[in-house]
Amino acid sequence: MAAGEKATLAAGDSALMFTVWGGNEVAMNLYTSAGYQVVEEGRSLDLSPLRE
Numbered sequence: 684m685a686a687g688e689k690a691t692l693a694a695g696d697s698a699l700m701f702t703v704w705g706g707n708e709v710a711m712n713l714y715t716s717a718g719y720q721v722v723e724e725g726r727s728l729d730l731s732p733l734r735e
């Protein structure tokens with residue numbers, strides 16, 4: 684992550700964001716312990732079974 688943060692700053696950006704899919708508690712805990720914060724959450728419902 685440190686390399687990604689440095690590359691982001693070197694490119695002139697000031698924020699680095701990751702997408703973590705629901706249920707991936709290992710990744711969430713890793714990013715939280717590194718100081719990252721949740722800025723957006725989403726929810727969805729698979730409606731394809733209703734088509735049958």
